[in-house]
Structures are given as C-alpha cells and as structure tokens.
Amino acid sequence: xxxxxxxxxxxxxxxxxxxxxxxxxxxxxxxxxxxxxxxxxxxxxxxxxxxxxxxxxxxxxxxxxxxxxxxxxxxxxxxxxxxxxxxxxxxxxxxxxxxxxxxxxxxxxxxxxxxxxxxxxxxxxxxxxxxxxxxxxxxxxxxxxxxxxxxxxxxxxxxxxxxxxxxxxxxxxxxxxxxxxxxxxxxxxxxxxxxxxxxxxxxxxxxxxxxxxxxxxxxxxxxxxxxxxxxxxxxxxxxxxxxxxxxxxxxxxxxx
Amino acid sequence: xxxxxxxxxxxxxxxxxxxxxxxxxxxxxxxxxxxxxxxxxxxxxxxxxxxxxxxxxxxxxxxxxxxxxxxxxxxxxxxxxxxxxxxxxxxxxxxxxxxxxxxxxxxxxxxxxxxxxxxxxxxxxxxxxxxxxxxxxxxxxxxxxxxxxxxxxxxxxxxxxxxxxxxxxxxxxxxxxxxxxxxxxxxxxxxxxxxxxxxxxxxxxxxxxxxxxxxxxxxxxxxxxxxxxxxxxxxxxxxxxxxxxxxxxxxxxxxxxxxxxxxxxxxxxxxxxxxxxxxxxxxxxxxxxxxxxxxxxxxxxxxxxx
Numbered sequence: 162x163x164x165x166x167x168x169x170x171x172x173x174x175x176x177x178x179x180x181x182x183x184x185x186x187x188x189x190x191x192x193x194x195x196x197x198x199x200x201x202x203x204x205x206x207x208x209x210x211x212x213x214x215x216x217x218x219x220x221x222x223x224x225x226x227x228x229x230x231x232x233x234x235x236x237x238x239x240x241x242x243x244x245x246x247x248x249x250x251x252x253x254x255x256x257x258x259x260x261x262x263x264x265x266x267x268x269x270x271x272x273x274x275x276x277x278x279x280x281x282x283x284x285x286x287x288x289x290x291x292x293x294x295x296x297x298x299x300x301x302x303x304x305x306x307x308x309x310x311x312x313x314x315x316x317x318x319x320x321x322x323x324x325x326x327x328x329x330x331x332x333x334x335x336x337x338x339x340x341x342x343x344x345x346x347x348x349x350x351x352x353x354x355x356x357x358x359x360x361x362x363x364x365x366x367x368x369x370x371x372x373x374x375x376x377x378x379x380x381x382x383x384x385x386x387x388x389x390x391x392x393x394x395x396x397x398x399x400x401x402x403x404x405x406x407x408x409x410x411x412x413x414x415x416x417x
Numbered sequence: 418x419x420x421x422x423x424x425x426x427x428x429x430x431x432x433x434x435x436x437x438x439x440x441x442x443x444x445x446x447x448x449x450x451x452x453x454x455x456x457x458x459x460x461x462x463x464x465x466x467x468x469x470x471x472x473x474x475x476x477x478x479x480x481x482x483x484x485x486x487x488x489x490x491x492x493x494x495x496x497x498x499x500x501x502x503x504x505x506x507x508x509x510x511x512x513x514x515x516x517x518x519x520x521x522x523x524x525x526x527x528x529x530x531x532x533x534x535x536x537x538x539x540x541x542x543x544x545x546x547x548x549x550x551x552x553x554x555x556x557x558x559x560x561x562x563x564x565x566x567x568x569x570x571x572x573x574x575x576x577x578x579x580x581x582x583x584x585x586x587x588x589x590x591x592x593x594x595x596x597x598x599x600x601x602x603x604x605x606x607x608x609x610x611x612x613x614x615x616x617x618x619x620x621x622x623x624x625x626x627x628x629x630x631x632x633x634x635x636x637x638x639x640x641x642x643x644x645x646x647x648x649x650x651x652x653x654x655x656x657x658x659x660x661x662x663x664x665x666x667x668x669x670x671x672x673x674x675x676x677x678x679x680x681x682x683x684x685x686x687x688x689x690x691x692x693x694x695x696x697x698x699x700x701x702x703x704x705x706x707x708x709x710x711x712x713x714x715x716x717x718x719x720x721x722x723x
Contacts, residue, residue, distance in 0.1 A: 212609075213605065213609075232608065232613065233608040233609050233614075234608040234609075234610075234611050237608065237609050237610055237611040238611040242610075243609050249602075249603065251598070251599055251602045253598065254595075254598060254599060258595055258598075259599075261592075262592070262598075262610065263610045263611070265592050265596050265610065266611030266612070267611075268592050270592075272593070275587060275591040275593050275594075276587060282591070286592070289592075329611055
C-alpha cells in the first residue's frame with residue numbers, strides 16, 4: 162500500500178488550468194522529488210494535497226484514507242507535515258513555542274484543563290515540551306530554545322521550521338524548497354539533515370527543490386512538472402538523461 | 418487625598434475598559450477584524466447577569482438554599498460568563514464565519530448590525546424601562562485616612578485583574594493560547610499544523626464575550642441601572658483602548674484600558690465633568706498621532722501568504 166496516492170488530479174484557478182491529470186505514488190520511507198521551472202505548479206500541488214485548495218478533479222489518499230473534502234487541520238493531524246518556501250515562522254514566538262504549538266493535535270486536554278491546570282494538562286504540556294526539546298537538540302538549535310525566531314541565523318531558522326513540521330509526527334513530510342536562499346555550507350548541512358530525518362523517522366518525504374545536486378542525491382524517484390503536467394518520471398539517472406527534461410528544464414550545460 | 422481617591426475611581430473604570438478591550442483585541446488578533454457588536458455583548462452579559470442574580474436571589478428567598486450574598490455574586494459572574502460565551506459563539510457562527518472571505522468592510526458592518534439587533538431585540542423582549550441590578554452584597558465603606566474605598570470597588574478591581582491574569586496565563590501556557598498566538602500571524606498557515614481555525618475563532622469570541630459579561634456584571638454592581646443601550650459608549654471607549662494598546666495585543670489592551678480610566682478620571686478632576694470626554698479623547702488622539710500602532714502594536718501590516 163502506498164503511503165500517499167494521488168489519482169488524476171486536475172485543478173483550475175478560474176479559467177487557468179494550474180495542474181493537469183497529476184498522479185503520484187509515494188511508498189513508505191521513500192524520498193520523492195518534484196522539480197520544474199518556476200510557475201509550473203509545484204507549490205500548488207502541495208496546497209492541493211494539504212487542503213488549502215480543493216482539487217477540481219481527482220482524489221488524494223493518505224494510506225487508505227481519502228483526504229478530499231477534509232479541512233487543512235484534519236489533513237495535517239492525519240499525518241502530513243509541511244515546511245514552506247518562504248519559511249512561515251512567527252516573529253513573536255520563541256523557538257520552543259513554535260515546536261510545541263505544532264503538537265496541538267497530539268495533545269488531548271480540553272478547555273477546563275487549560276483554565277484550571279489539571280494534572281493531565283501539566284503532564285501533557287511537560288511531555289510536549291520534552292519532545293520539542295528533543296527535536297531542537299536533534300537539529301542543533303536547542304541553544305536557541307527561548308529566543309525569538311528573528312534573532313536566529315537563516316540556516317537555523319530553516320531547521321526550526323523542519324523541527325516544527327516533525328513535531329506533528331507526520332507520515333509524509335512535505336518540504337518546499339528547503340535549501341532556498343542557502344549558502345553552499347548551509348546547503349550541505351541541510352542535505353545531511355534530510356538524510357538524518359530519513360534514517361531516524363519512520364516517514365516518507367515529498368520534496369520540491371530547485372537545486373539539482375540536492376534532488377539527484379536525495380531522491381529515489383523524481384517527477385518533472387512543466388505547466389502543470391508531469392512530462393517525465395523516474396529515477397535520478399533517468400530524469401537526468403531524459404531529453405524532454407533537459408530541453409524543458411535542466412538545460413544542456415548543467416547535465417554535462 | 419483627592420488624588421488617591423481619584424486613583425481608585427480610575428482603577429474601577431479602567432477595569433471595565435480593560436475587560437471589554439480584551440475581547441476586541443483577541444478577535445482582531447485572529448480574524449483581523451473588529452467585532453463591533455462587542456459593546457452590545459457587554460450589555461447582553463449584564464442582562465444575563467441580572468437574570469441569573471435575580472433567579473438565585475429568588476431561589477434563596479424561597480428557601481431552596483441559603484447562599485450568602487457574596488457567593489451569589491460569584492456564582493452570578495461565573496454562570497453569566499458561561500452563558501454569554503455562547504452568545505459570542507452564536508454571533509461568530511452567524512455573523513462572521515459566513516463572511517470570512519468577504520471584504521473587511523462587510524464584516525465591519527455585520528458587527529454594527531448585530532449590535533443593533535441585540536439592542537432592539539432586548540428592547541422587544543424586556544421593554545424600554547430600565548431594570549435595576551439586584552444588590553447582592555452590602556456596600557461597606559472603609560475610611561483609609563481620609564480616602565474612602567468601598568468593598569465593591571476593591572472587588573471590581575481585584576476580579577478584573579484576576580480575570581486578565583487568568584487570560585494571560587491561558588495564552589502563554591496552554592496549547593490553545595499558543596495556537597491563538599500563532600494564528601494571529603496567519604490563519605491560513607496555522608491549520609496546516611493541525612490547528613482548527615473554526616474552533617479557534619469560536620473560542621476567541623467565547624473568551625471575549627465571557628470577559629465582557631464579567632465587565633457587565635461588575636458594572637451593574639457599581640452602577641445598578643441597566644438599559645439596552647448601555648453598551649454603546651462604553652463599547653466604543655473600550656475599542657479605543659484596544660487600538661491604543663496595539664491591535665491584537667492582550668497585554669496592551671489591559672494596560673490601555675486602565676490608562677483610559679486614568680485619563681478620564683484625572684481630566685474630570687481638573688476640568689468640569691461635561692468636558693471630560695472631549696479633553697480625554699483629544700489626549701488619546703494625540704497619543705495615537707505619535708504612536709499610530711498603539712503601545713504594543715507592530716508597525717507592519719503585510720500578511721504572510723503561502
């Protein structure tokens with residue numbers, strides 16, 4: 162059984178067809194890449210699967226649960242964690258609070274517990290904090306736990322965002338250009354982090370990325386998207402040597 | 418002496434403004450709109466308090482149970498807060514949720530309309546005559562070296578501070594509070610972390626309305642005459658406090674509520690009381706000229722987008 166399955170998904174924005182007949186299968190533990198030029202519809206596909214938009218046509222399944230029609234928070238709680246192209250972090254919350262907040266759906270206490278500080282609340286919040294700190298440590302940002310996010314270096318902010326997504330205990334982790342804007346040193350670190358996530362967590366990864374080095378080294382399968390349509394799918398080798406991909410996206414020099 | 422006396426009065430008025438302003442601020446922080454019916458929810462809360470208190474007093478008189486006055490007051494506050502929170506949730510569900518994608522101006526006038534409906538609905542239900550809020554505790558005046566303090570004033574300030582403090586703890590330390598603060602930045606993204614937007618919006622309205630109800634009852638204790646339009650002016654003033662504190666800031670709304678109380682009372686101390694609001698709100702206007710984002714507001718408006 163696939164971890165994540167998309168069948169024949171098409172989406173229109175008004176008259177514009179942003180995604181056309183998109184199919185996807187991600188197996189447990191797999192790293193699946195999605196590449197393509199700007200405006201090809203990669204982030205739109207992320208938004209369609211995570212429930213920001215409802216696809217005009219097509220079906221989405223996480224394991225055997227249909228996701229169509231569910232609200233974004235339900236889809237997230239079922240097991241899709243996500244990072245964002247432009248890193249949506251909050252300037253008025255500490256690093257630790259970011260990660261704890263993402264555990265909202267993993268905590269059960271109600272309003273009464275919240276107001277009267279029941280033992281259950283204290284236990285669950287303490288547990289949550291412990292798990293959050295563990296994640297921060299794993300990503301090497303535990304020393305920033307009580308700092309405001311804008312005070313952190315860029316690479317560290319990216320790692321906080323990653324920790325936040327993992328705090329949701331996702332079955333599939335969506336990474337939208339995790340190396341965007343990074344210098345070569347940060348890039349190498351980020352690739353190492355993604356490798357570690359793959360090793361240490363029981364999840365699949367769905368990766369949008371522009372840097373070929375990253376995609377080719379990390380992914381087992383890759384799709385190339387152009388104008389909302391998949392023009393090629395296969396292993397990194399197959400993609401790199403596919404004339405359609407070279408023509409539409411990679412360009413000749415990069416391959417050589 | 419006069420100064421100290423006024424200080425106490427200012428604290429009492431500040432309590433009303435602060436409790437109401439908190440509701441404006443919380444709703445704004447999540448949904449980026451002001452609930453202009455909030456002053457009328459304060460009024461509804463006062464009336465619900467009137468009903469609950471009257472019922473408890475009648476039951477005591479009938480001998481159903483014997484409750485001391487202070488306990489009736491505490492029960493009235495708690496029970497009315499609980500009931501009024503549902504009024505807030507209904508307002509959100511009917512008036513705001515269907516309009517979430519509509520232009521901001523539409524949501525603003527919804528608030529005004531709901532306010533008018535609450536006022537005139539009350540008028541239709543209870544008639545035009547004012548009702549007098551039952552006195553649950555006897556007034557005791559303490560003479561503290563020439564400064565006269567009543568037990569009611571102390572109670573009002575203490576209860577307000579306790580409620581504001583409880584809200585602060587709620588927002589800092591619980592999963593709901595944390596989700597609310599995150600949602601203040603973007604209500605599109607935060608659901609992707611598993612937080613339900615509708616639940617949070619309803620909760621914000623519920624909390625704000627409960628605090629407004631508490632303010633309504635405390636107001637009734639201090640000024641025991643209720644009428645259907647009692648929420649309008651005080652609602653606008655609390656709205657000013659919410660802006661002055663910085664849109665969306667809970668701490669700011671509390672402090673600005675008290676500040677507004679101080680400005681009003683001290684202006685009235687110096688100038689004839691007919692000029693009170695004229696001068697007091699000119700001062701507030703001046704403050705906003707120099708601090709357009711209020712005390713704790715942030716000078717940015719760009720919403721983060723996906």
